[in-house]
Amino acid sequence: MIAGRVVGTITATAKHPVLVSHKLLMVRPLNAAGQAEGKSTVALDMVQAGVGDTVLLLDEGNSARTILNDGQAPVRAVIVGIVDTIDRA
Amino acid sequence: MIAGRVVGTITATAKHPVLVSHKLLMVRPLNAAGQAEGKSTVALDMVQAGVGDTVLLLDEGNSARTILNDGQAPVRAVIVGIVDTIDRA
Amino acid sequence: MIAGRVVGTITATAKHPVLVSHKLLMVRPLNAAGQAEGKSTVALDMVQAGVGDTVLLLDEGNSARTILNDGQAPVRAVIVGIVDTIDRA
Amino acid sequence: MIAGRVVGTITATAKHPVLVSHKLLMVRPLNAAGQAEGKSTVALDMVQAGVGDTVLLLDEGNSARTILNDGQAPVRAVIVGIVDTIDRA
Amino acid sequence: MIAGRVVGTITATAKHPVLVSHKLLMVRPLNAAGQAEGKSTVALDMVQAGVGDTVLLLDEGNSARTILNDGQAPVRAVIVGIVDTIDRA
Numbered sequence: 001m002i003a004g005r006v007v008g009t010i011t012a013t014a015k016h017p018v019l020v021s022h023k024l025l026m027v028r029p030l031n032a033a034g035q036a037e038g039k040s041t042v043a044l045d046m047v048q049a050g051v052g053d054t055v056l057l058l059d060e061g062n063s064a065r066t067i068l069n070d071g072q073a074p075v076r077a078v079i080v081g082i083v084d085t086i087d088r089a
Numbered sequence: 090m091i092a093g094r095v096v097g098t099i100t101a102t103a104k105h106p107v108l109v110s111h112k113l114l115m116v117r118p119l120n121a122a123g124q125a126e127g128k129s130t131v132a133l134d135m136v137q138a139g140v141g142d143t144v145l146l147l148d149e150g151n152s153a154r155t156i157l158n159d160g161q162a163p164v165r166a167v168i169v170g171i172v173d174t175i176d177r178a
Numbered sequence: 179m180i181a182g183r184v185v186g187t188i189t190a191t192a193k194h195p196v197l198v199s200h201k202l203l204m205v206r207p208l209n210a211a212g213q214a215e216g217k218s219t220v221a222l223d224m225v226q227a228g229v230g231d232t233v234l235l236l237d238e239g240n241s242a243r244t245i246l247n248d249g250q251a252p253v254r255a256v257i258v259g260i261v262d263t264i265d266r267a
Numbered sequence: 268m269i270a271g272r273v274v275g276t277i278t279a280t281a282k283h284p285v286l287v288s289h290k291l292l293m294v295r296p297l298n299a300a301g302q303a304e305g306k307s308t309v310a311l312d313m314v315q316a317g318v319g320d321t322v323l324l325l326d327e328g329n330s331a332r333t334i335l336n337d338g339q340a341p342v343r344a345v346i347v348g349i350v351d352t353i354d355r356a
Numbered sequence: 357m358i359a360g361r362v363v364g365t366i367t368a369t370a371k372h373p374v375l376v377s378h379k380l381l382m383v384r385p386l387n388a389a390g391q392a393e394g395k396s397t398v399a400l401d402m403v404q405a406g407v408g409d410t411v412l413l414l415d416e417g418n419s420a421r422t423i424l425n426d427g428q429a430p431v432r433a434v435i436v437g438i439v440d441t442i443d444r445a
Contacts, residue, residue: 001219
């Protein structure tokens with residue numbers, strides 16, 4: 001997983017219903033200073049996240065299918081958690 | 090998935106028929122400013138996209154095989170959606 | 179696998195119990211000089227590691243599920259070792 | 268897949284016969300200007316490609332095993348096409 | 357696969373016996389000039405390689421399990437060959 005920040009919401013016309021069964025959010029990784037940096041991933045939101053939230057992004061097909069409880073879902077990236085604290089001490 | 094822009098069309102002589110069963114498009118990721126940047130992926134087009142379109146690219150073998158409805162297809166990257174809006178508010 | 183340094187601890191509210199069944203740690207890769215550099219991964223700690231430790235990070239779903247002894251766990255990254263020595267001679 | 272240029276030929280002493288059952292070629296990705304740039308991948312050549320050719324590289328284990336018609340082959344990257352044209356219009 | 361140079365040896369205390377069943381080596385990719393550059397991977401050595409050797413690194417779980425002849429091994433990266441020559445002509 002990575003810790004990332006939600007930086008946008010996407011609406012799309014998709015080939016498969018599962019791809020639009022949940023909100024599609026853009027998640028950008030956090031750098032060592034806790035700021036969003038680098039390439040964004042588009043993920044299905046499983047935790048009611050919104051823009052600005054710090055989230056856990058899980059990017060593996062089989063894991064995504066387990067989280068969706070759909071062994072055939074064509075999905076790879078899902079938002080699976082809201083980060084409460086990051087302690088870099 | 091990622092959100093990307095279609096930046097080219099490819100014709101190829103391929104080893105397996107499924108690789109040329111759909112249009113082959115080059116998709117380049119969008120950066121935080123919404124511009125195409127970085128490394129392109131070559132993907133099978135499932136949504137009648139064209140150069141300049143903003144699309145959803147799904148890059149996982151099992152997902153691609155589900156989208157193609159062919160559990161044996163040697164394919165990893167497919168274009169599965171047309172992005173209508175990205176709201177970075 | 180990669181060799182990385184534990185740079186932080188995360189607490190999160192997660193979608194699936196396995197994601198919080200172990201401590202969640204941020205691991206940053208070591209560069210050629212042995213310093214943490216680049217993008218961090220969030221991984222489940224299987225070896226009682228702490229911030230500052232040099233660890234082995236295994237980042238593959240099926241391997242993570244084997245380590246967790248749970249074939250259905252939606253997990254990809256696990257910390258599977260404590261690095262004792264790196265000999266670059 | 269990616270579009271890449273063949274930049275070298277490798278000979279190796281390998282652990283498994285399938286790894287040397289086809290020519291091993293180094294493939295470097297094409298950037299937006301159509302030039303080879305960035306990290307090379309070593310792939311099994313399935314299309315009689317040679318140095319200087321522009322090819323399609325498929326980098327997924329299950330796809331590679333299908334292309335090789337060997338469900339147990341320890342292979343991930345295969346060259347599966349010769350690129351005839353890239354139209355960036 | 358990639359072609360890389362062995363740049364170090366690792367000793368570790370690991371969670372699973374297979375992870376220490378073979379020597380653990382750090383492998384750094386070769387750039388276009390044939391020099392080690394970029395991020396290292398920690399891999400199980402299957403070919404009696406040593407620091408300074410140029411090797412083939414295979415980084416896929418199912419392939420690694422085949423090479424190890426252990427379908428349940430929690431392993432992703434293995435060194436599967438010694439590179440004899442790279443011809444960039």
